[in-house]
Amino acid sequence: MGTVTASAPGALARPARRVKPIVTWLTTTDHKKIGILYLVTTFIFFIVGGLLAELIRVQLAVPHDHCTVSCGIVSPDTYDRLFTIHGSIMTFLWLIPVFVGFANYIVPLQIGARDMAFPRLNALSYWLFLAGGILLMFALFFGADSGWTSYPPLSSKAYSPGVGEDYWILGLHVVGLASILGSANLMVTIFTMRCKGMSLFRMPLFVWGVLVTAFMTLVTTPVFAAALAMLLMDRQFGTHFFVKDTGDPILWQYLFWFYSHPAVYIMILPGFGIISEVIPVFARKPIFGYRVVAYSTIAIAVLGMMVFGHHMFATTIPIYERGIFMTMSMLIAVPTGVKIFNWTATMWGGRIWYTTSMLFAIGMLCQFLIGGITGVYLAVLPVDFQLTDTYFVVAHIHYVFFGGSVFTIFSGLYYWFPKMSGRLLNEPLGRLNFWFMFIGFNVTFMPQHILGLMGMVRRTYAYPTSTEWGPLNFISTVGAVIMAVGILFFIINFFYSLRRGKIAGSDPWKANTLEWATSSPPPAYNFRIVPEVRGLRPVREARLAAKRAREQADGGG
Amino acid sequence: MAMREHGFRRVRAAALYLSGALSLAVLLSGCDSYPFSPIKPVGSVAKQDDNLYEIVTVMALVVGVLVLGLIVFSAIRFGRRKGDPDEEPRQVHGNTALEITWTFIPIVIVSLLFALAVQTLQATSVPLTAPKGSITINVIGHQWVWEYQYPQYGIDYFQQYSAAVPVDGMHIPIDRQVILNITGADVQHGWWVPALAGKNEAIPGHWNHQEFEADKLGTYYAVCSYYCGVDHFDMLANVVVQTQANFAQWLAKNRPVATPTPAPTAAGAPTAAPTGPAVSFKADLQPIFTAHCAACHISTQLGGLSLADYAGLQKGGTLVAGPVFKAGNHAQSLLWKMVQPGGNYPGGNRMPLGGPYLTAAQIQTIASWLDQGAKNN
Numbered sequence: 001m002g003t004v005t006a007s008a009p010g011a012l013a014r015p016a017r018r019v020k021p022i023v024t025w026l027t028t029t030d031h032k033k034i035g036i037l038y039l040v041t042t043f044i045f046f047i048v049g050g051l052l053a054e055l056i057r058v059q060l061a062v063p064h065d066h067c068t069v070s071c072g073i074v075s076p077d078t079y080d081r082l083f084t085i086h087g088s089i090m091t092f093l094w095l096i097p098v099f100v101g102f103a104n105y106i107v108p109l110q111i112g113a114r115d116m117a118f119p120r121l122n123a124l125s126y127w128l129f130l131a132g133g134i135l136l137m138f139a140l141f142f143g144a145d146s147g148w149t150s151y152p153p154l155s156s157k158a159y160s161p162g163v164g165e166d167y168w169i170l171g172l173h174v175v176g177l178a179s180i181l182g183s184a185n186l187m188v189t190i191f192t193m194r195c196k197g198m199s200l201f202r203m204p205l206f207v208w209g210v211l212v213t214a215f216m217t218l219v220t221t222p223v224f225a226a227a228l229a230m231l232l233m234d235r236q237f238g239t240h241f242f243v244k245d246t247g248d249p250i251l252w253q254y255l256f257w258f259y260s261h262p263a264v265y266i267m268i269l270p271g272f273g274i275i276s277e278v279i280p281v282f283a284r285k286p287i288f289g290y291r292v293v294a295y296s297t298i299a300i301a302v303l304g305m306m307v308f309g310h311h312m313f314a315t316t317i318p319i320y321e322r323g324i325f326m327t328m329s330m331l332i333a334v335p336t337g338v339k340i341f342n343w344t345a346t347m348w349g350g351r352i353w354y355t356t357s358m359l360f361a362i363g364m365l366c367q368f369l370i371g372g373i374t375g376v377y378l379a380v381l382p383v384d385f386q387l388t389d390t391y392f393v394v395a396h397i398h399y400v401f402f403g404g405s406v407f408t409i410f411s412g413l414y415y416w417f418p419k420m421s422g423r424l425l426n427e428p429l430g431r432l433n434f435w436f437m438f439i440g441f442n443v444t445f446m447p448q449h450i451l452g453l454m455g456m457v458r459r460t461y462a463y464p465t466s467t468e469w470g471p472l473n474f475i476s477t478v479g480a481v482i483m484a485v486g487i488l489f490f491i492i493n494f495f496y497s498l499r500r501g502k503i504a505g506s507d508p509w510k511a512n513t514l515e516w517a518t519s520s521p522p523p524a525y526n527f528r529i530v531p532e533v534r535g536l537r538p539v540r541e542a543r544l545a546a547k548r549a550r551e552q553a554d555g556g557g
Numbered sequence: 558m559a560m561r562e563h564g565f566r567r568v569r570a571a572a573l574y575l576s577g578a579l580s581l582a583v584l585l586s587g588c589d590s591y592p593f594s595p596i597k598p599v600g601s602v603a604k605q606d607d608n609l610y611e612i613v614t615v616m617a618l619v620v621g622v623l624v625l626g627l628i629v630f631s632a633i634r635f636g637r638r639k640g641d642p643d644e645e646p647r648q649v650h651g652n653t654a655l656e657i658t659w660t661f662i663p664i665v666i667v668s669l670l671f672a673l674a675v676q677t678l679q680a681t682s683v684p685l686t687a688p689k690g691s692i693t694i695n696v697i698g699h700q701w702v703w704e705y706q707y708p709q710y711g712i713d714y715f716q717q718y719s720a721a722v723p724v725d726g727m728h729i730p731i732d733r734q735v736i737l738n739i740t741g742a743d744v745q746h747g748w749w750v751p752a753l754a755g756k757n758e759a760i761p762g763h764w765n766h767q768e769f770e771a772d773k774l775g776t777y778y779a780v781c782s783y784y785c786g787v788d789h790f791d792m793l794a795n796v797v798v799q800t801q802a803n804f805a806q807w808l809a810k811n812r813p814v815a816t817p818t819p820a821p822t823a824a825g826a827p828t829a830a831p832t833g834p835a836v837s838f839k840a841d842l843q844p845i846f847t848a849h850c851a852a853c854h855i856s857t858q859l860g861g862l863s864l865a866d867y868a869g870l871q872k873g874g875t876l877v878a879g880p881v882f883k884a885g886n887h888a889q890s891l892l893w894k895m896v897q898p899g900g901n902y903p904g905g906n907r908m909p910l911g912g913p914y915l916t917a918a919q920i921q922t923i924a925s926w927l928d929q930g931a932k933n934n
Contacts, residue, residue, distance in 0.1 A: 068721045068791060076787045147784050153761055154744040154786060159700075244762030249745065283635070289651035314747065314756045314782075316763040319682070326674060330667040334660060340624065341659040347631040351646045354636060362632045369624055373617045380670055382606040382677040383613055385755020389747055389782040455751045457782045461790040464722075 035105025080145035087148030112195025132174030209273025224259030261308035271408030283350030329379035356430030367403025392452025423501030436486030443479030600753030698746030747782030
């Protein structure tokens with residue numbers, strides 16, 4: 001892939017200089033290369049986080065009686081690190097930045113721009129992200145073990161004396177900075193670099209998703225950064241922000257969730273955007289109710305910043321405050337439901353081409369629906385009192401993040417891999433990948449709903465036989481192994497198709513949006529002539545116009 | 558087109574039957590026997606929460622099965638078959654009426670849920686003052702054991718274990734209101750007895766409250782629901798629901814010999830912060846009572862409340878039983894709440910009824926006395 005830019009034809013190509021590929025990648029400011037760097041890096045973090053999760057599942061596979069000190073495959077303090085770092089990696093080093101990777105690669109192409117607004121800032125964001133990610137890995141080895149939520153006083157110096165917690169704080173600080181810079185860059189790019197004719201309401205829905213996400217990131221991440229700074233000062237300089245009596249431990253929860261609940265939407269809205277691209281292309285129909293889908297994205301973002309209190313329903317926050325957060329949490333089901341209906345209506349009456357990308361999109365619809373419905377359970381206060389902090393919540397967030405976000409990511413990978421590499425991912429391997437992941441996912445997480453109802457609380461290291469949680473936990477662990485096999489199929493597919501995949505051509509899916517108007521992979525400058533758009537589906541319009549011209553020529557000849 | 562309509566109707570019918578069967582299955586499984594399950598409640602609060610849970614589940618299954626059916630149906634029915642022409646299907650861009658419909662229906666559903674949730678919340682809310690005959694227990698989470706304090710009886714002890722199994726925990730009598738004041742001594746914990754009530758997180762520096770009544774004898778499992786460090790998984794506990802007689806016996810056996818100090822019985826945290834010059838009950842408060850309250854609360858004792866002496870204040874009235882004061886905290890004392898001008902009077906209207914009301918200085922005197930420990934001095 002690295003060789004394409006050097007030899008690309010056209011007036012904008014610079015005279016080829018002989019540089020080693022490694023240097024090209026280290027010094028690049030090309031949004032496509034940075035996008036690929038993000039995608040590859042985050043996928044590696046995903047594998048690491050996934051392996052930690054597999055260890056958690058093995059530990060929980062069978063019950064242990066009379067477990068006072070240590071039992072199973074890992075010690076309790078190792079186990080605590082596993083789930084702390086699993087949660088932190090999957091949130092901060094995979095789901096949030098992987099969409100930044102997609103956005104980096106796709107957004108400038110979809111809006112007909114030649115690069116991001118600030119290419120060097122873009123490179124800085126990536127390298128900061130990598131540095132922060134590595135710092136966070138130190139937290140794994142030095143033992144951060146107060147959960148990815150890191151509530152004080154447990155995360156304070158007195159109860160977490162090790163340096164692991166400090167690495168966790170500093171790592172997230174740097175990752176957060178990368179996230180803020182990246183979002184500012186994306187927002188400026190989308191507002192100022194759209195090609196001629198592309199009004200806001202002619203933007204592809206993926207761009208809408210990225211724009212709204214960038215806005216949420218800019219509003220909420222600084223608050224999280226402040227909270228992290230306060231926690232670090234409490235730990236290192238003896239301040240009292242989160243100390244009981246002289247400060248307040250609940251303050252952390254407000255600040256943390258003010259970021260980390262919107263982060264849920266930061267982790268799914270770009271995914272919604274991917275689904276809104278993939279379904280119309282493969283159903284061969286325009287998206288049903290384009291404006292409604294765009295507006296519902298905005299509605300989710302606005303409501304999404306006002307629901308964070310539902311993480312604190314069981315704390316001592318005032319009842320009226322809980323009532324407000326309950327109302328908002330229930331209301332957010334409405335725009336989300338609207339999206340699901342619109343996607344279904346897009347498929348209705350279509351002629352669906354079952355590519356692997358489309359299978360992942362359909363799988364996501366089913367699983368996200370379930371995640372959405374269990375979310376309503378958790379919004380209903382009296383029900384939440386019973387369900388919160390149990391495996392029901394674990395199942396719920398995985399239906400949203402894995403069944404939802406991760407499936408959209410795989411849908412996007414199958415959809416855009418041809419654009420990035422010039423070759424199609426192998427379809428039979430893709431099908432194996434999908435079915436193993438789909439079945440493995442549901443076998444893993446469906447039983448966890450019931451485990452939660454049976455009283456199994458989160459972050460439990462071991463449980464006795466008398467709880468009767470054994471069989472379902474064993475099924476769940478089997479599912480986790482099936483899922484891992486599915487992901488292994490993707491890795492095989494990736495390396496196989498990179499060398500031997502079918503040549504894609506510029507538009508293998510007969511798609512709609514501008515990234516398919518240029519070659520695969522695109523040249524460094526993206527478009528020879530900056531395009532001009534007149535509608536929502538410029539590439540389809542061009543394709544139809546070409547077809548008409550051909551027919552006319554045939555008819556005339 | 559007719560084929561499609563017919564197919565859709567069939568799917569819809571199947572979905573309805575399926576959702577009906579599923580809801581029935583869930584309702585029946587309510588009689589299942591899981592040791593921790595909230596689906597087997599014996600406490601008043603757990604029962605209310607569980608009823609709502611059942612309703613939400615039925616609604617969720619109906620909506621879920623219908624929409625899931627719709628997604629799967631349209632994904633399969635509209636697939637490209639072999640031999641289909643490589644042409645685009647009819648290009649439909651949207652339908653305003655449909656969009657409005659499927660925005661409106663979820664709004665109706667969540668509004669209904671909201672109303673039900675508020676109803677349950679009102680039914681299970683913790684009263685401002687401990688009702689007559691209720692028992693108050695302070696539950697304090699430590700790394701990694703629970704402490705139980707019975708301020709009314711001067712009892713204070715820790716959860717007992719034998720080989721990691723909880724053997725003797727909190728004792729409560731059957732059919733009697735229990736009020737729990739919950740906090741964490743070191744880090745955040747979570748108090749959860751699934752069979753009796755939902756979770757209350759135990760947060761250092763804060764008091765969380767729970768109120769319920771158990772209506773079945775037995776020993777119920779409790780777990781720490783919030784991750785509190787390396788032994789979190791091992792922080793198990795149990796609650797023993799006893800007959801009134803057995804509970805009285807247990808109290809007698811465990812009660813310390815010395816008489817307990819008057820302790821907070823109302824829901825709230827025991828805090829003390831003496832302010833201002835020393836105020837005496839006999840010299841400062843009783844003259845106010847005689848001048849402004851005597852007509853109803855000394856000569857006739859309306860509402861069962863006598864302000865004639867300190868014992869009367871401790872006894873409280875019939876409407877709100879128990880002491881009308883909370884030592885060290887005027888803001889949580891009924892005596893102060895009823896006379897201050899802020900509104901929200903637990904007993905009905907501001908006292909003295911119909912006015913003239915107490916002066917600001919008199920109200921301050923009462924507040925100071927309460928904050929100084931509400932002593933019989």
